[in-house]
Amino acid sequence: MYIYDEYDQQLVDERVAQFRDQMRRYLQGSLSEDAFRPLRLQNGLYIQRYAPMLRIAIPYGQLRTQQLRKLAEITRVYDRGYGHFSTRQNMQLNWPRLEDVPDILAELASVHMHAIQTSGNCIRNTTSDPFAGRVAGEVADPRPWCEIIRQWSTFHPEFAFLPRKFKIAVNAHSTDDRAAITVHDIGLQMARHADGSLRFHVLVGGGLGRTPILGSYIKHDLEAHHLLSYLEAILRVYNLYGRRDNKFKARIKILVRALGVEAFTELVETAWTDLKDGPLTLTDAEIHRVHAHFPLPAYDSQAPELDISTSSHMPEFVTWYRHNTHAHRQPGYRLVSLSLKRTGIPPGDVTAEQMLAIANLADRYSGGELRSTHEQNLVLADVKQIDLIPLWRSLQALGLATANIGCITDIICCPGGDFCSLANAKSIPIAEQIQRRIDELDCLYDLGPLTLNISGCMNACGHHHVGNIGILGVDKKGAEFYQVSLGGQATQDASLGEILGPSFDAADMADIIEEVVQVYLDHRQAGETFLQAYRRLGIELFKERVYATAD
Secondary structure, rough: OOOOOOOHHHHHHHHHHHHHHHHHHHHHHHOOOOHHHHHHHHEEEEOOOOOOOEOOOHHHEEEHHHHHHHHHHHHHHHHOOEEEEEEOEEEEOOOOOHHHHHHHHHHHOOOOOOOOOOOOOOOOOEEEOOOOOOOOOOOOOHHHHHHHHHHHHOOHHHOOOOOOOOEEEEOOOOOOOOOOHOOOOOOEEEEEEOOHHHHHEEEEEEEEEOOOOEEEEEEEEEHHHHHHHHHHHHHHHHHOOOOOOOOHHHOOOHHHHHHHHHHHHHHHHHHHOOOOOOOOOOOOOHHHHHHHHOOOOOOOOOOOOOOOOHEEEEEOHHHHHHHHHEOOOOEEEEEEEOOOOOOOOOOOEHHHHHHHHHHHHHHHHOOOOOEEOOOOEEEEEEEHHHHHHHHHHHHHHHHHOOOOOOOOOOOEEOOHHHHHOOOOOOOHHHHHHHHHHHHHHOOOOOOOOOOEEEEEEOOOOOHHHHOOOEEEEEEEEEEEEEEEEOOEEEOOOOOOOEEEEOOOOOOHHHHHHHHHHHHHHOOOOOOOOHHHHHHHOOOOHHHHHHHHHHO
């Protein structure tokens, strides 16, 4: 993974010193609240419902164990002993003291980390497939290209104050989209041209929030050497024409819809004319420089395959293997997902003690690296199959072996009203209520792959629009209610969910979700997933059953 050079370290260290002085002046009263607000946002610092929140950047989800240990130390010393992994693959601290933030940033800088551009109207953390570089079917490893985008976008003077926040995702797999590129401001799908050269298909204008929209392709077969100049052209058009008078209409998706895809594309192509073949053109030497930071590990070519049939005496391990591990490109290895979705624990939360233990396991079993996912879990990307059983036993002891990856209890959930000042309703208690009901019904694996996403408000940090089942917290005269949508999908063949109908009381949510899944169980065809059944059946059957029960 990418290692800072002296230039990178100097930039981050200087930013820490700069913000330390800004914080000092703010606390002394010589810097006003209005003046301080954009400065703290540029450093990932929010003021939430009960305390500040600091969002720490984890570029495209890549972590070294040294960095995870530092995060554990920071949460112990400066917070309440845990961190929260977000859908941007970042980590959030929910309880830091305002005056401690400069010291936290200095600690992060010591291990090549920061909180730069994790908030504010700028280009945020570029996200990608947590299995990047380790699965068959990839066009190429997307991580070097994410790093190229990161270096281009960090401290970009022209795009520090965009109309609104801006998010980019990169996917390299030919058939699987684990980066959800269709719901990003820019989504990049890597591909190969007929001549074998690397190309990018470019989507623009995706996003969730108040106006959920799937992105539209505006460019196919963009030559890799022109990636940055084309991205620059898109951002220039957005910066020039994006609305600044209404933050709810300021995202690029609104601009693309207002102009029309063809007219927007024409503006981008015109802007690109002045940029193409200029200084932003990526040279072979620069591409090679960045790619050199992402070599394949020295795999054991003699690593044996695990015959799972010999583990039938350990049914819990077999279940975990089938749900939480994934085929690896290298024979004798598996990708392993660590579920952060144990019932009773807020989705995405991990304690300092767990972080330290995970770092030790990553050193022992996965080459000292790990990845965070936009589903709020963690991945060990290079585990020998012969090590899976001892790894599983260690994860059991840590409470991290919940075998539910891709299942309904693997819930994506924003912090909601328990923390966020923007939330209309709590999210975490609803997630726990549903998880406990599914546990009681003992139907988890019978349901098959089924995603459930929860957001506490229309900002959609829980991506409820693209959950097979989506839940949105709404405010009704000061009371918390929840709106349910069905049929969303964030990955390949993406779709936005359809609202089921009027919202439900918080106390009824487990009953409502139980009825939804029971309709699926009653009417599915052999081998049909929930999403497939929903698309065949339509929403009316679910609506009739659910509201009959609710009445």
